[in-house]
Amino acid sequence: MTHLNETHDPALRSWVESANQATNDFPLQNLPFAVFRRQGSGEAFRGGVAIGEQILDLALAAASGAFTGEAAGALQAASGETLNTLMALGQPSWSALRLALSRALREGAAEQARLAACLVPQSDAEFAVPARIGDYTDFYTSVHHATNIGRQFRPDNPLLPNFKWIPIGYHGRASSIKVSGQTFPRPVGQTLPPGATEPTFGPCKRLDYELELGVFMGSGNALGERIAITDAEASVFGLCLLNDWSARDIQAWEYQPLGPFLSKNFATTISPWIVTLEALAPYRVPFTRPEGDPQPLPYLDAPANWAQGAMDVQLEVLLQTQAMRDAGEDAARLSRTSYRHAYWTVAQMVAHHTVNGCNLQPGDLLGTGTLSGPTLDEAGALIELTVGGKQLLTLPNGQTRGYLEDGDAVVLRGWCEKAGAARIGFGECVGTVLPARQV
Ligand SMILES: O=C(O)/C=C/C(=O)CC(=O)CC(=O)O
């Protein structure tokens, strides 16, 4: 599955000075992809790779003839308005491009003069959704989230018996996925007030976020074929941050028997940067299950999945209210966890999704599901942190929250760090709630 190579060497330094700062999300060992243009320029969007505080413009780099061979083909494929063409090329091409970028951005590289002319400061850039997302599926891979939220929705039966056998998911909505910076009006819809027998219509009163990672598919599979668990990771292009905004009161009324519908399809926000699985290789950790839990069925089981199927990605959620923004106060942290606690891995999600011959295509997006850790302060949604809105959170400025209010901005962050490896980060995923439209 994952192999460390020269691109992971923590001693590597870049001629882009800002990439060498220890706290930076985008050192030479990361090299995540986005689609960007200069803010307000009206230029075409094109692929870019983060390096320190800069973006290497991949269209300009391709035009400069910087690379040869497979890396040059991959660079060309990353020059368009979406990364789908690059994603479709497959893992050997992504890896060839990563190696060429790593070498060309290193201190002393012969390409420095040519590529220095292809840098755009991130502070001058605006981003787009990095791929044309044909389909979006959201999984439910955290047993802690499933148990906590199950207590709210199904007090008698919080964790349904299929959870430990099937990576549960629902088909989401691709059209309302937007990039970090998204604003959206509070959704309106039907809800059943407590004790009532008939629903009412109006603005959502229980608006929530969900802390997730998004999985961008690369090469995918043909209709009727399946991706074996042992091939699954090679078909994945990379990971981003994902906020699956959720209207809990709408959800509670509509979700049986077919699952979430209008409660989750009004907005989904993703981070601009996609961190490749190759960049995440140093942060792979063993996948574990509690003693006595079922062995996965054979199509969901592989030795490599146990050995290093999980990933230690640190995650946090922060909130900045309108009052905090007006007072110039930073966002306050609500919770922190790690992706390593997931009950199903990326490889299991892909193997399961395709086992019936369903085709995943380049640019398709899978959500991991809400990533809650084992303790309640590691929860990835307000419905868990506030126990259904009943135990209010107090923010540093004294404001309290059960669910989200208008003007609230939710910030997701992700990063990996440990001794002996370079720290790499995902940047941020920010979205802001606006007042509901007139109903
Ligand atoms: O347990 C339920 O009925 C509902 C669960 C969710 O709302 C979560 C969902 O979107 C999947 C996830 O994020 O884990």
Ligand SMILES: [Ca+2]
């Ligand atoms: Ca979700």
Ligand SMILES: [Mg+2]
């Ligand atoms: Mg959503």
